[in-house]
Amino acid sequence: MVEALLDVRNLxxxxxxxxxxNDVTMKVEKGSVHGVIGPNGAGKTTFxxxxxxxxxxxxxxxxxxxxxxxxxxxxxxxxxxxxRSFQVNSLFPDLPVIENLRLASxxxxxxxxxxxxxxxxxxxxxxxxxxxxxHRLGLDGEEQTLVRALSHGQQRLLEVGMxxxxxxxLILLDEPTSGMGxxxxxxxxxxxxxxxxxxxxxxxxxxxxxxxxxxxxxxxxQAGAVIAQGTPEHISQDEHVKSAYLGEEL
Ligand SMILES: Nc1ncnc2c1ncn2[C@@H]1O[C@H](COP(=O)(O)OP(=O)(O)OP(=O)(O)O)[C@@H](O)[C@H]1O
Ligand SMILES: [Mg+2]
Numbered sequence: 335m336v337e338a339l340l341d342v343r344n345l346x347x348x349x350x351x352x353x354x355x356n357d358v359t360m361k362v363e364k365g366s367v368h369g370v371i372g373p374n375g376a377g378k379t380t381f382x383x384x385x386x387x388x389x390x391x392x393x394x395x396x397x398x399x400x401x402x403x404x405x406x407x408x409x410x411x412x413x414x415x416x417x418r419s420f421q422v423n424s425l426f427p428d429l430p431v432i433e434n435l436r437l438a439s440x441x442x443x444x445x446x447x448x449x450x451x452x453x454x455x456x457x458x459x460x461x462x463x464x465x466x467x468x469h470r471l472g473l474d475g476e477e478q479t480l481v482r483a484l485s486h487g488q489q490r491l492l493e494v495g496m497x498x499x500x501x502x503x504l505i506l507l508d509e510p511t512s513g514m515g516x517x518x519x520x521x522x523x524x525x526x527x528x529x530x531x532x533x534x535x536x537x538x539x540x541x542x543x544x545x546x547x548x549x550x551x552x553x554x555x556q557a558g559a560v561i562a563q564g565t566p567e568h569i570s571q572d573e574h575v576k577s578a579y580l581g582e583e584l
Contacts, residue, residue, distance in 0.1 A: 338397075339364040339504055339517070340385070341532045347380050347558075354380040355391070356558040362504070362551075367526065367535045369392040369566070372555035373578055378538045381550035382506045385536075387411045399503065417502030417533075419493040419510060427482040431473065431492060434481055435464035438496035450518045460499075467495045470519060470528065487518030494525060505529065507537045511544060523548060546570070554578065 340362040344348045347355040347511060355377045362368045370378050385396055387408035387573035396404045398414060406414075426434050439460045468474055473484075481489060490510055497505050511522050519541070526548050530536055539545050546566040553564040554575050562572045569575055 336363060337364045339399060340536070341395075341397040342385070342492070343395040343397065345381070345384060345396065346392045347377070347389065348392040354452055355384065358394070358555070358558070358560055360553050360563060362536055365530065366536055366550040367530055367537060367548050369549035369552040370536065370538045370555060371540070371542070371545060371552060372561075372567075375557075376555040377558040378555055379508055380558075382418060382536075382538065386416060386506060406455055412500045412502070415501075415503035416506070417497035417500045417504070418506035419497045419508065423489065423493065424496070425481045425489060425492060428480060430478045430480055431468070431484070432461075432464050432477040432479050433493065435467055435495060435499050436460045439463060439499040448532045459519060463499060463501075471495045471525065485518070487514045487521065490514055490518070491521060491525060494522075494529075496517050498529075502533055504536060507535065508537075509538055509540060511539065513568060519544065542570075565573045 338361040342358060342360050345355055345358040346353065358377075358381065370381060372378055380389065384391040387406060387410070391404060394404065395402050398416065403411065403414060411452060418497065426437065429437075468477065471494070473488060473491065473495075476484065476488070481492065484492065490513070494505075494510060507526070510526070511519050514522065523544055526535060526537065537545070549566055550563065552566050553560055553571045554569060554572070556578045561574045561578060562569055564572075
């Protein structure tokens, strides 16, 4: 039997009477690329917030590597092996690329983050890790470039790199190609394909072509509920999914 790295059971998130997530159950297999798709407002980002601990859930269980992490604070989750890149840009534009990556690695030890001795002891390790992440992103040679001078596509790649610094077992990518030009999208696709060697990927994406190309399994959310799960081929033939996307590209 294939092992579930993440096992979400009956997850619900309420804002007052409104259900942003309603009884969501899904398993993410270790080593897979798992897509989460759905129309705007379906609850995809809310789902990531609950897994990352940014938002407390209202009900249900989030079992990661066999342990129920529901209720654990956000700052404990990178140390558990959960990393994420955000839908909204989360970089430090006035710092060089390499400093952004070094700061990201400090998320691993939030209690000691930003204190002097840690910075000294870990500097070499962080530097080596940052260089290897830069290579993976195809950004060798951009170490000292200020983030604001990178193209939008490069910034999106760097955001994934920020999450990689903590060597996550599971990485959550929220619309990594949003705003990217068509020429840059293949770079993100290659990055995601290469990442599966080292971690499991949970990916929110509106670009259905990308989802079909990189995902093993897809979960479709609509109005906070799971309406379909399966392979990309299976999902693209599903009548519920087709009607959820009425008027949008599928
Ligand atoms: N803090 C909040 N308070 C109240 N409602 C919220 C809050 N955050 C999200 N919602 C609502 O929950 C629903 C799901 O939002 P969410 O951002 O998870 O959707 P999404 O699937 O990521 O959409 P998109 O594709 O546009 O990014 C939306 O109706 C949204 O307005
Ligand atoms: Mg969203």
